[in-house]
Amino acid sequence: MGIIDVNGIVKKYGEKTALDNVSFSVEKGEIFGLIGPDGAGKTTLFRILATLLLPDAGKASVEGHDTVTDFAAIRRSIGYMPGHFSLYQDLSVRENLEFFATIFGTTVEANYDNIKEIYSQLEPFGDRRAGALSGGMKQKLALCCALVHKPSVLFLDEPTTGVDAVSRKEFWNILYRIRSGGVTILVSTPYMDEASLCDRIALIQQGAIFETGTPAGIVSEYPYGLLAVKGKPVYPLLQFLRTCDGVVNCFSFGSECHAAIDSSVTGCSRLQRELSGAGFRNFSVREITPGVEDCFLQLSIRKRDGMR
Amino acid sequence: MREFRSFVTKEFRHIFRDRRTVLIVLIMPVVQIVLFGFAISTEINNARVDIVGDLSDPSVRRIVTRIDNNGYLNIGKVYKNTADIDGRFRKGKADVAVCFENEFDDKLNSLGTASIRIIGDGSDPNSAQMIVNYVTGVINDEQGDIDVAWSGTGPSGSSTPAVKYMYNPGMLSSYNFVPGVMGLILMLICSMMTAVSIVKEKETGTMELLLVSPLKPVWIIVSKMIPYFTLSAVNLATILLLSRFVMHVPLRGSLLLLVFISLTFIVASLAIGLLISVISSTQKTALLISGMGLTMPTMIFSGIIFPCESMPSILQYVSDIIPAKWYIIMMKKIMIEGVGFGYMVKEYIILLAMTAFLLFVSTRLFKNRL
Numbered sequence: 001m002g003i004i005d006v007n008g009i010v011k012k013y014g015e016k017t018a019l020d021n022v023s024f025s026v027e028k029g030e031i032f033g034l035i036g037p038d039g040a041g042k043t044t045l046f047r048i049l050a051t052l053l054l055p056d057a058g059k060a061s062v063e064g065h066d067t068v069t070d071f072a073a074i075r076r077s078i079g080y081m082p083g084h085f086s087l088y089q090d091l092s093v094r095e096n097l098e099f100f101a102t103i104f105g106t107t108v109e110a111n112y113d114n115i116k117e118i119y120s121q122l123e124p125f126g127d128r129r130a131g132a133l134s135g136g137m138k139q140k141l142a143l144c145c146a147l148v149h150k151p152s153v154l155f156l157d158e159p160t161t162g163v164d165a166v167s168r169k170e171f172w173n174i175l176y177r178i179r180s181g182g183v184t185i186l187v188s189t190p191y192m193d194e195a196s197l198c199d200r201i202a203l204i205q206q207g208a209i210f211e212t213g214t215p216a217g218i219v220s221e222y223p224y225g226l227l228a229v230k231g232k233p234v235y236p237l238l239q240f241l242r243t244c245d246g247v248v249n250c251f252s253f254g255s256e257c258h259a260a261i262d263s264s265v266t267g268c269s270r271l272q273r274e275l276s277g278a279g280f281r282n283f284s285v286r287e288i289t290p291g292v293e294d295c296f297l298q299l300s301i302r303k304r305d306g307m308r
Numbered sequence: 309m310r311e312f313r314s315f316v317t318k319e320f321r322h323i324f325r326d327r328r329t330v331l332i333v334l335i336m337p338v339v340q341i342v343l344f345g346f347a348i349s350t351e352i353n354n355a356r357v358d359i360v361g362d363l364s365d366p367s368v369r370r371i372v373t374r375i376d377n378n379g380y381l382n383i384g385k386v387y388k389n390t391a392d393i394d395g396r397f398r399k400g401k402a403d404v405a406v407c408f409e410n411e412f413d414d415k416l417n418s419l420g421t422a423s424i425r426i427i428g429d430g431s432d433p434n435s436a437q438m439i440v441n442y443v444t445g446v447i448n449d450e451q452g453d454i455d456v457a458w459s460g461t462g463p464s465g466s467s468t469p470a471v472k473y474m475y476n477p478g479m480l481s482s483y484n485f486v487p488g489v490m491g492l493i494l495m496l497i498c499s500m501m502t503a504v505s506i507v508k509e510k511e512t513g514t515m516e517l518l519l520v521s522p523l524k525p526v527w528i529i530v531s532k533m534i535p536y537f538t539l540s541a542v543n544l545a546t547i548l549l550l551s552r553f554v555m556h557v558p559l560r561g562s563l564l565l566l567v568f569i570s571l572t573f574i575v576a577s578l579a580i581g582l583l584i585s586v587i588s589s590t591q592k593t594a595l596l597i598s599g600m601g602l603t604m605p606t607m608i609f610s611g612i613i614f615p616c617e618s619m620p621s622i623l624q625y626v627s628d629i630i631p632a633k634w635y636i637i638m639m640k641k642i643m644i645e646g647v648g649f650g651y652m653v654k655e656y657i658i659l660l661a662m663t664a665f666l667l668f669v670s671t672r673l674f675k676n677r678l
Contacts, residue, residue, distance in 0.1 A: 078520070084513050085513075090326065
């Protein structure tokens, strides 16, 4: 029995299925990441767990309280940070924080230790309207507001979306420190590179979870060899790689192409020869270890093919 | 209790930090009163009366002088030919023409009868009718004098009704619209503002956070209502002061009763606002619903502009479900007639029942989830 238990949750919006039989469990004191692209159903799942939506089927519980029948108990003990900035833009930083502290029946002073670290960065802007803060600052303020009543479970829906790389890193450091206080954190993100920062992750797409485990565990199950091919022009290169013998699939990752290969058929040197033969110049091929994104793409292809 | 106080403080901050809201809430009653008071007046002032006839005729001159002396009527142009009337009306230079037949005085004295024709500009039937009534009144007065003069000292057998408008002898339209505007403004401020402020929280997503908090939905509702309740009370005071000292509308009944009934009406309006906020998901929808679905029917059906009694019976039933109608009736009774609560028990019970119903339905429909 975990702190958060999700059991066969189904949620439909009219004809559209937003969540299709979702199940997972989160242990106490871990950072559990819900990884998936936009529209995968992450926000819907968060709202069900935060008792804001009713599931059409299945059961979910937070700290043993059912999200449907015992929602009042859950509302007292969780901190929730919605995906979009949801504070009062016309209130100042301090007023926002004080308001959210008060409606949870506490004060900023009483829980200052809990938020000190983040709030100290915001304090110079205490009198500034929340609407006039930068993106990163807004997210920090929202986190402060979600933390100010010392919740034991924290739901963070895409907390780093639209935040610059430096602030994101900082944000994760903050999460680690919150976790060290025994708080269970459920976080969602569309950024695959953040997946490896979580203790455990669930990969979700089109309302269904197709893999749950530690980031390392998921990566270790990657069934193919992986080559990163860099060269120009990118699109013809991608097209050509897909026709090569032994290449299972190939996707572009920024300026590179990641080619999943059957190592018994092809390899680094063979691919180099083939590329030269096809007239590509100034390219490089190197072997790499797969990341969570490679796994995600691989698994989503397998799922799609499985469905056919 | 601390939660509640902090919530109310927050609401007041929202209001006072948004200049537009402050402007709408505090200035609108003043603008409306002034607008209705001076621009949209249904009274007749300085109607222009053209005379067609011979001014050298003594009887004609006597009647013309009488018309000229009337405060509401002014003599326009005097000419001889009825064919010119059309041109004057078309150019908008005259509102009514009084035509005397030729040798008016001679015929009156020798035959004992002479004819006058009053021609009104029917393109604006309402004012035409009122102006014609005024002119007829003046001529009737003259008729009475002639009767007395001819039959000697005492009054003759003919009787002319003496019309007196009780409570509002001057027929001032401000007596009608001030209670009307009170109903309209309170309805607008309470309903529209409450609806918009709740829907705004839905739109920005802050409602999500409020619902996730341990705060009970009923407290969210009450905290949302209190600031607008206060503002409405301020508006009520503004309107009363304006109507008393600028419009000179009397307050003949009890102020306490007036305030008591107004507060009931304000609660009804707040409940309507809540209801609108439940069914709309964006501020635009809320504004449209309260604008088209609330203000318009209130203006049309509450008797401010069109008297309910002259509506087709179906529309009269529609007007019965408008809370503002009952409120306005009571306000008129208190302010103009100066009667006590005993004369408006029926209206008050209807308003109270509506309030209770609206409050019950809207709090029931207010969801504690998304």
